[in-house]
Amino acid sequence: MDVGPSHAALAALLPPEWDAQQVYDDHEALMLHGQRCCYFRNPACGRCVLLDLCATGQALMSARAAPDEARTASASDRPVQPL
Numbered sequence: 001m002d003v004g005p006s007h008a009a010l011a012a013l014l015p016p017e018w019d020a021q022q023v024y025d026d027h028e029a030l031m032l033h034g035q036r037c038c039y040f041r042n043p044a045c046g047r048c049v050l051l052d053l054c055a056t057g058q059a060l061m062s063a064r065a066a067p068d069e070a071r072t073a074s075a076s077d078r079p080v081q082p083l
């Protein structure tokens with residue numbers, strides 16, 4: 001989502017009674033979360049406190065687990081080579 005539409009979508013989620021300082025504090029918290037956990041290219045979902053609430057993080061965690069399961073299965077299916 002582009003910046004313009006994302007700003008409107010996020011603003012619509014904020015409590016309408018929040019003042020400018022509260023909106024700014026929320027913005028700062030989201031910026032810190034992006035800098036320290038929810039990285040653009042490789043978010044650290046495994047240690048994110050929002051994982052239970054985040055469909056994107058849950059999908060990423062499932063996708064990351066799938067190759068491991070496939071690698072484990074294929075390794076156990078290989079015949080044992082004599083020494």
Ligand code: SF4
Pocket residue numbers: 037038039043044045046048049050051054056057058
């Ligand atoms: S769980 Fe969601 S919010 Fe948390 S790091 Fe992953 S993508 Fe970001």
